Amino acid sequence: MLSFLRNARLQRTARSWTTAHSRDLNCSAILRQEETEKDDAEDVPAKERSGFRDVSFEQWLRTEGKKYETSRRPRNWLGGEVPFPLNRTFRPPPPISDRLRAVIYNEFMSNPAVYTVRTLSERKGISMQRVAAILRLKGLEENWRKGKPLQTGFLVGMEEILGITERKQTRQSQIELAGTEGIQELGGDASQADRQMEEGNDRARERYQRLFWEPVVEGYEPIIPAELERAATVHHEKAKQEASLKLILARVPPVKHETHIVEKEGRPPIEFVDVGSKYVDIDDRLRRLKESERRSQLKAKRRARKASLKRERAAVVAPAATD
Numbered sequence: 360m361l362s363f364l365r366n367a368r369l370q371r372t373a374r375s376w377t378t379a380h381s382r383d384l385n386c387s388a389i390l391r392q393e394e395t396e397k398d399d400a401e402d403v404p405a406k407e408r409s410g411f412r413d414v415s416f417e418q419w420l421r422t423e424g425k426k427y428e429t430s431r432r433p434r435n436w437l438g439g440e441v442p443f444p445l446n447r448t449f450r451p452p453p454p455i456s457d458r459l460r461a462v463i464y465n466e467f468m469s470n471p472a473v474y475t476v477r478t479l480s481e482r483k484g485i486s487m488q489r490v491a492a493i494l495r496l497k498g499l500e501e502n503w504r505k506g507k508p509l510q511t512g513f514l515v516g517m518e519e520i521l522g523i524t525e526r527k528q529t530r531q532s533q534i535e536l537a538g539t540e541g542i543q544e545l546g547g548d549a550s551q552a553d554r555q556m557e558e559g560n561d562r563a564r565e566r567y568q569r570l571f572w573e574p575v576v577e578g579y580e581p582i583i584p585a586e587l588e589r590a591a592t593v594h595h596e597k598a599k600q601e602a603s604l605k606l607i608l609a610r611v612p613p614v615k616h617e618t619h620i621v622e623k624e625g626r627p628p629i630e631f632v633d634v635g636s637k638y639v640d641i642d643d644r645l646r647r648l649k650e651s652e653r654r655s656q657l658k659a660k661r662r663a664r665k666a667s668l669k670r671e672r673a674a675v676v677a678p679a680a681t682d
Contacts, residue, residue: 448581455493456523457514459483463490464497605641610648 420428427435438444442451463483466474476494480487500509619631 453522455485455489456518457511460493460497463493464501467494602641605645606636610644 436442438447441447441449443449463479463485467476467479476487476490479485480490483490485493613635617633619633620628621631622628
């Protein structure tokens with residue numbers, strides 16, 4: 360029995376050694392083949408290995424991509440006048456130049472009582488929110504300066520890339536264009552958006568109008584602005600209906616005569632004006648009405664409880680009297 364097991368072990372060891380040796384030979388042959396192919400590839404020129412993809416890229420560089428090699432205008436966009444070719448309606452305005460921001464901040468710091476935010480907004484043609492943001496950022500910049508010169512190289516480069524142009528004007532042209540310097544740098548679209556933002560009161564609607572820029576196909580009108588206006592109209596109508604419903608629930612009598620004049624001989628006429636619910640707090644009146652209804656219900660429950668107690672006492676006293 361032991362001799363059989365010993366012979367089987369020797370046979371298995373010899374077989375495994377043969378398999379491992381053949382695997383090593385195969386692996387070494389594959390490695391030699393890969394090294395040969397690598398050497399052959401190194402001998403082939405790069406242009407022959409590049410194939411159709413590199414050839415087409417070189418052709419694109421010679422034809423269409425030639426204009427992107429050297430920028431001829433500040434904003435060298437792929438879409439020409441727009442940054443994204445597939446979204447022709449997205450045309451971001453350039454930001455305000457650092458020169459104009461410095462002028463606004465210096466005027467404000469020279470005399471805050473005279474050069475207020477409203478005054479600077481009217482003089483430069485910029486919205487009050489934008490002027491306040493400029494003052495905050497410039498104040499933070501002065502606080503971080505700490506007596507060290509600012510590195511403005513990156514700022515100058517970015518202003519050139521974003522298309523912020525410095526306009527050298529004479530004194531007469533500055534007087535003629537007073538109050539429009541900010542509009543010239545921002546553009547009419549951004550200035551109009553600032554005015555609409557100041558006139559509106561719906562903050563949620565304004566936020567979505569600022570964040571969402573609808574892509575519109577050439578020749579078609581955008582859908583989102585009309586839907587937003589319709590939603591605003593529906594919201595105002597609903598608010599009016601709720602206000603009128605509150606007036607009905609608050610039992611406010613309608614206005615019969617807006618003005619009533621009483622005249623008597625020998626006395627000046629007296630005019631009475633019906634202001635209606637102008638000085639009535641509808642919410643407070645509704646609260647008082649609900650509270651009065653609740654108190655009346657409690658009183659009714661107390662009266663019913665007292666009546667039931669009287670009936671029970673009468674029922675108990677009646678048998679005792681008969682006895």
